[in-house]
Amino acid sequence: MVSVDRRFGSWNRIGTSTKFGASTLEASLAWGFEVDWDGDGVFDGSNETLRVCGLTTKRGRTSMLKSTGEGYESIPTGQAVITLWNDDGRYDAWNSASPLYPNVTRGKEVRIRVRDLTASSETIDNVFYGVITEILPMYGDRPKVNIYVDDGFSRLRNKARVALQTGITVDAAIGAVLDAVNWSTRWGRNLTVSGDTIPYFYGSGDRTAAEECESLANSFLGNFFIGADGSARYITRTTVAASVADFDQSEVSKDIRNPQPWENYRNVVQLKTHVRNSTGSALLYEQFGDAVAVLTTEPLIDFVSLTFNGNSVPALSLDTPVANVDYTINSAANGSGSDVSGSCTVTITRLGDRAKREIVNSSGSTAYVTSFQITGEAIYERNVSDVYYPRDPSTVADPSEFFMDLPWQQNVNTAVSFADLLGPFLAGQHPFPVVEVESNYSKQFPIELFDVVTFTSNKLGIGGRSFRVGAIEHASLDESLQRFKTSFYLEPYIASGDYGEFPFTWGTSTFGW
Structure with a gap:
């Protein structure tokens, strides 16, 4: 084979021109x-x-x-x-x-x-x-x-702490999580604007940014992923575009895989919702134990947990601490010295379910915080509600359950509609084909995760049905990188004009095709 320059750009440069370097007709x-x-x-x-x-x-x-x-x-x-x-x-x-x-x-x-x-x-x-x-x-x-x-999921392994937000859309909440871990502008983000609003959202710092973004997407039946261009992507449950590729059995490998129907069959759906309410004005933190020393050479900075009824809670607002009401600072550790509260500056900052406490001591000598409390308004989880499809799962003779926790779904009625939507879908007999394509550029590299494609296979009895792309695997078949095998893992999906509009009307949705 003739030696081929397979680089693109101006000679071996990329980005300086849209023209490609030297090649022969043998290179595609x-x-x-x-x-x-x-x-x-x-x-x-x-x-x-x-x-x-x-x-x-x-x-x-x-x-x-x-x-x-x-x-x-x-x-x-x-x-x-x-x-x-x-x-x-x-x-x-x-x-x-x-x-x-x-x-x-x-x-x-x-x-x-x-x-x-x-x-x-x-x-x-x-x-x-x-x-x-x-x-x-x-x-x-x-x-x-x-x-x-x-890919970019490796950049989302740090824990994400986000201050409490109210009335925030799902895409904005995901954006706040990305901001919390300093997601690079170079990588970019492509977050579909969501019509769903979360009454109360915060990042506790207990989950990684990837886990938090996933929990946000799952709570509203959307998808979060990293694009081939490196961008952080979110698509809503109502994002259903036209098919980007039509696969026919004659164009794919004969080795078509399709899991047995029971692998993805579920006839009971259980969804967990988390209803949250305001505490009103409440005591959220109180210092116990030994007095805390504050040097004159550097401020005391620590982070304290906010709790209500024994549970961690995010603060909606924090009251400004008042000397000798919310805190006392003394020149002696046992409180027997002079009150120097007025010579100290106290600042608190809300950070999700924690508060940053900063005390600057201007008294001239080491001082001791003998008492300290933080009051304010927080949001607490009033109750957890489980909704089912069917309503009484005990009536199902041979149950196979699909359970999903929706951490940021705070509307029980919406969760009921989700269950009514997922129940019949997961109980249906849907194919999950895995197809392999070789040396067919337009049906390999332009396709992105969760794009919609159609697939026809007489062998499997699939006639022009639509699927989302769940996974993409590329593998070179020669050292010149001119032949590639691409595997697509296809998923059925729920699609219709009123998908996601509630109340859900059975019979108007198309399940996967």
């Missing part, structure tokens, strides 16, 4: 493998493609439901594995002669894109965006290296 795919080696936040056009000899990517969930029946399957961190020739040790962190030295390390951002050279358009499709998590050189007959890249 032009690739961009960009790494921000110097960490300056800019892809400068450098392209590693000429050294790439293998690529696999995995994004999305391969099963819609958890095998235990406890809710939807979480979307795991996506991963790409890039295999490159490493004859000169370019990708060995120990090699000081490498032109990349000392930047061959973890944490560098990677962007993978591709273009179809046979197409009349110059559209470039995103394949993967993430950060390097591992670099493993392999010194065999010919040196290679595997570079492992994780």
Whole structure:
């Protein structure tokens, strides 16, 4: 085969031109493998493609439901594995002669894109965006290296603490969580505006940002995921676009997989809702134990938990502490000295279910906080309500339950409508096909997670039915990266003009097709 320059851009540059570099008719795919080696936040056009000899990517969930029946399957961190020739040790962190030295390390951002050279358009499709998590050189007959890249879920592993918000939409709440963990503007966000409003939302800091975003999406039957372009994505339950691809049995591998019907069959639905109310003016914190010392050289800063009836609660508002009413500060630890409360400045800041307490001591000597309380208004979980489909699950002879906790669903009527919607759907016999496509660009790389596609298979008795794409896996079949196999894990979905509009009217929705 003629040697082919498979890079795109101006020669080996990407981003400086929409034109592609040298190629022959034997090449149909032009690739961009960009790494921000110097960490300056800019892809400068450098392209590693000429050294790439293998690529696999995995994004999305391969099963819609958890095998235990406890809710939807979480979307795991996506991963790409890039295999490159490493004859000169370019990708060995120990090699000081490498032109990349000392930047061959973890944490560098990677962007993978591709273009179809046979197409009349110059559209470039995103394949993967993430950060390097591992670099493993392999010194065999010919040196290679595997570079492992994780997508943006790896940036959402920190705990998210968000101050209490009222009357906030789901997309805005997810945005607040992303802000709390400093989600990069470079990665971007694409959050569909939601018509659902959450009466009270806060981030307790007990869950990771990924878990919090997932719980927000699940509470309103939406989906949160990381796009191929690296952006944080949220789509509502009513986001149902036109099909982006039509798959026919003749275009896919004969190895079509379809789980047995009982694997995704559920005939009882249980949804848990969390109704929250205001405490009104209440005591939320009281200091116990030994007096707390406050030096003159630095302020005392600590974080105290806010509770009501023995449970952690987020503050809606906090009263400004008043000296000798809400706190006393003395020159002696046992309170026998002089009252220096007036010589100290006290500030409290609400942070979800905690408050930041800061005390500056200007008395001239070490002082001691002998008593301290915080009052204000908080939001507490008044009760937890479970709703079922059917209403009396004891009437089901052979129950197979689907249970899902909806942490931010605070309307029981909405939860009942969700149960009425999910119950008949999950009790139906729906296919969950896994199809493989090879060397068919338009039906491989332009497709995104949760896009709608149609599939026809006489073998499975599926006639032009619509599915959402739950997971996408790409795998190169040759070292030139011209042949790829793509696996799509398809999920049936609920779609109709009134989907999500309540009360739900049975008989007007189309389940998956």
